[in-house]
């Protein structure tokens with residue numbers, strides 16, 4: 001089974017984080033032996049709920065708030 005990491009590229013998240021997908025793909029390959037698809041997305045809808053802090057991402061259906069590269073890697077590690 002492939003795992004899926006969705007990176008929000010909506011305006012709010014983009015302004016909070018900038019373009020981070022290239023660096024993320026490298027970090028993921030450095031940290032994990034499993035296949036994780038990294039997919040950009042339009043707004044995930046989280047910024048409108050005012051729950052959590054942008055930028056947002058989603059890993060296998062779980063929303064990640066304050067999705068810095070470090071937080072994303074740590075969240076994925078905790079998922080296994």
Ligand code: FES
Nearest residue numbers: 008010013043047
């Ligand atoms: S712009 Fe990222 S959740 Fe809306």
